[in-house]
Amino acid sequence: MEETLVLIKPDGVLNKKVGKIINRFEDKGLKIKGMKMVWIDEEMARKHYNHLQEKVFFDRLLKYITEAPVIAMVICGKEAIEVVRTMAGETNPLDALPGTIRGDFALDIEDGNMIHTSDSKENAEREKELFFLKDEIFNY
Numbered sequence: 001m002e003e004t005l006v007l008i009k010p011d012g013v014l015n016k017k018v019g020k021i022i023n024r025f026e027d028k029g030l031k032i033k034g035m036k037m038v039w040i041d042e043e044m045a046r047k048h049y050n051h052l053q054e055k056v057f058f059d060r061l062l063k064y065i066t067e068a069p070v071i072a073m074v075i076c077g078k079e080a081i082e083v084v085r086t087m088a089g090e091t092n093p094l095d096a097l098p099g100t101i102r103g104d105f106a107l108d109i110e111d112g113n114m115i116h117t118s119d120s121k122e123n124a125e126r127e128k129e130l131f132f133l134k135d136e137i138f139n140y
Contacts, residue, residue, distance in 0.1 A: 002080040003033065003137075004118045005127040010068035011112030013037075017105050018071055021115065024087060024101065025075055034074035034137040040065050047130055064112060072131040081124060084117045 008021050025032065040048070045065045052058055075084060089100025093113050096103035106114045118124035128137070 001031075001076045001078060002121070002124075003074055003076045003128065004080045004084050004124045005116075005131060006073045006075050006084060006118075007116035007131075008071040008073075009112055009114055009116060010064065010070060011106070012114040013071060014068050015105070017114065020105070021101055022071075022073075025073075025084070028077075028083065028087065030075050030077040030080060030083065032073055033076050033139065034072075034132050036072055036132075036136065037069045038072050038131060039069045042066055044130065048127065074128055074132060074137050081118055081121065085119065088115050088117045 006025070008018055012018060012021060022032070022035075042062060045062050046053070049058065049061055049065070052061065055061075077083060087101060089096030089102035091102075091113060092109045093102045093106035094108065096106070098104060101115050102113050106112065118127050
């Protein structure tokens with residue numbers, strides 16, 4: 001089974017959507033193998049979003065991701081990366097279809113887009129190592 005990292009971002013935490021988002025993954029049949037609340041500091045944010053440092057929105061992204069805690073999860077299932085990304089919807093909530101997390105819970109990318117999902121196996125592994133120690137991910 002494939003593993004992926006998911007972050008419920010500060011707007012998801014502040015707007016009390018954590019339970020609803022987790023329920024969607026569990027209802028789909030995906031397994032949560034690790035979960036914790038983390039307050040990302042600037043150093044961690046820069047590591048996580050290193051690939052976006054040249055983007056014009058990078059400073060705004062750092063401010064947003066460090067403004068409140070996030071829920072970090074390792075989610076497992078058949079083709080988990082693709083399944084979770086489909087469930088999340090398009091990055092810009094204005095483009096996200098109803099029925100997706102962003103389509104249902106986010107309104108405008110300027111206000112946040114609720115969730116981060118790994119986009120590849122390589123990034124899932126890198127991101128899991130950034131947010132979790134090996135003994136915080138459980139096989140059951």
